[in-house]
Amino acid sequence: MRDYIIATSSTSDLPRTYLDEHQIPFIPYTFTVGDRLCEDDCREESRQAIYEGMRKGDRLKTSMINEFIYYDFFKELLDTGKDVLFLDMSKKMSVSFANANKAAEMIRPEYPEQRLYVMDTLCISGGLGLLVERAVRLKESGASFDEVVAWGEENKLKIAHRFTVDDLNYLKAGGRVSNASALVGSMLNIKPVLYVPDGGTLDVAKKVRGRKAALSTILSGVLNDLSRIDPTGTEFHILQADCRADAEWVRDEIKKAYPQVGRITITSLGVVIGAHCGPGLLTVFYLCDGRRPE
Numbered sequence: 459m460r461d462y463i464i465a466t467s468s469t470s471d472l473p474r475t476y477l478d479e480h481q482i483p484f485i486p487y488t489f490t491v492g493d494r495l496c497e498d499d500c501r502e503e504s505r506q507a508i509y510e511g512m513r514k515g516d517r518l519k520t521s522m523i524n525e526f527i528y529y530d531f532f533k534e535l536l537d538t539g540k541d542v543l544f545l546d547m548s549k550k551m552s553v554s555f556a557n558a559n560k561a562a563e564m565i566r567p568e569y570p571e572q573r574l575y576v577m578d579t580l581c582i583s584g585g586l587g588l589l590v591e592r593a594v595r596l597k598e599s600g601a602s603f604d605e606v607v608a609w610g611e612e613n614k615l616k617i618a619h620r621f622t623v624d625d626l627n628y629l630k631a632g633g634r635v636s637n638a639s640a641l642v643g644s645m646l647n648i649k650p651v652l653y654v655p656d657g658g659t660l661d662v663a664k665k666v667r668g669r670k671a672a673l674s675t676i677l678s679g680v681l682n683d684l685s686r687i688d689p690t691g692t693e694f695h696i697l698q699a700d701c702r703a704d705a706e707w708v709r710d711e712i713k714k715a716y717p718q719v720g721r722i723t724i725t726s727l728g729v730v731i732g733a734h735c736g737p738g739l740l741t742v743f744y745l746c747d748g749r750r751p752e
Contacts, residue, residue, distance in 0.1 A: 460540065462541035462543060463540050464482060464593050464606070465483040465484065465531075465545070466482060466483075466485075466544070466590045467484055467487065467546045468484055468486045468487050468498035468500050468728060468730070469487060469547045469582065469586060469730050470583075470584075470728075471500075471587050471725070471728035472500065473500065473501075473725050474499060474502070476591075477500060480594050483531075483535060485523060485546075486500070487523060487554075488521045488523075489518050489733055490518065490521075492516070492517075498728060498729045502726050505726035505729060506726050508732070509700035509727075512737050518733035522554045522557065523558070525564070528558045528560075529561040531561075532574060536569045536572055539572070541572050541573040541574070541575075541603050542573070542575070543575050543593065543610075545579050545589060546579065547579065547586050547730075548579060548580045548581060549578050549658065550580075550658040555576075555578065559576055575603075575607055578658070579610070580615060580656065580657070581614060581617055582619065582654060582658075582731065583697060583741060583743070584697045584725075584741055585618075585743045587743070588617055588695050588743050588745065589610060589617060592610075615656050616745055616748055616749075617745055617746075617749075618680075618683055618742075618744055618749055618750075619743055619749070620651070620680065621735070621740070622650065622652065622669075622672040622675075622676055623650060623739050624649065624701070624739065625737070648666070649665070649667070649668060649669055650662050650665050651663050651665070651666060651675045651679075653679075653751055661751075663751035663752055664751070664752060669704070673704055673708060676740070677708055677712070679751075681712070681716075682752065683746040683750070684719070684746070687747050689718060690718045691720040692745065692746075693720040693722070693723075693744065693745070695725070695741075695742075696708060696722060696723065696724045696741070697725055697740075697741045697743075698724065698726065699735070699739040701739075702724065705740055706724065708740070727741065
């Protein structure tokens with residue numbers, strides 16, 4: 459059995475410590491802060507510094523990755539002689555996925571004996587990270603390339619994604635809400651609760667008044683999902699953009715309701731999603747029996 463590499467992008471929002479420990483190559487997205495070009499290095503301290511800067515007024519702009527950068531990334535991996543499974547965020551969320559496919563089509567003829575599989579994960583952020591983590595776990599337990607691909611395709615739509623944002627002005631800047639909706643919503647303290655449906659987009663599930671109501675709505679969705687499965691050992695990724703206390707509250711409430719669940723990690727949200735949603739974004743990701751708004 460030919461050895462293979464599982465690779466991802468910085469938008470998997472996995473901590474750099476995990477990526478380094480498991481030797482997972484990643485392609486970094488870039489962003490600008492003012493006129494300064496930066497690279498998402500997946501380090502907790504870097505991400506926390508970014509959100510602290512955004513609280514003080516910094517505005518970020520993110521960039522897609524073009525096919526030539528993907529080409530160089532894939533070439534370096536394929537030059538090892540191994541097959542490559544590449545997992546990036548949903549094609550509906552970024553043109554980068556199309557560019558990755560263009561690069562893959564360009565480079566495959568140069569390595570006819572090797573496989574390069576670019577999966578449309580239909581996941582974003584920590585949902586993508588959870589998919590990567592499970593794929594790595596399977597590989598490290600001895601699963602073949604085909605077995606890992608099959609598991610990913612079969613289970614990617616069972617990864618729940620639940621979000622809330624604290625400042626509608628970031629969604630307005632990204633074109634997800636109108637100027638009027640952002641103004642009225644801010645005045646009324648409206649907080650959207652979002653989720654990722656099967657299509658891999660980012661949709662509004664519900665609008666509530668107040669941060670506490672938004673967190674409670676996320677928690678309610680999580681507990682509803684857990685009630686439909688055996689929750690024993692279910693693992694969670696909670697990602698937060700400078701709102702750790704809220705993340706800890708959600709974690710503790712999940713454990714209180716279902717003490718038999720598995721590991722619940724809390725880490726800083728990656729920069730790409732954070733740049734479009736702002737500080738105060740809180741997200742919860744876990745494997746269940748399917749995606750639903752509430």
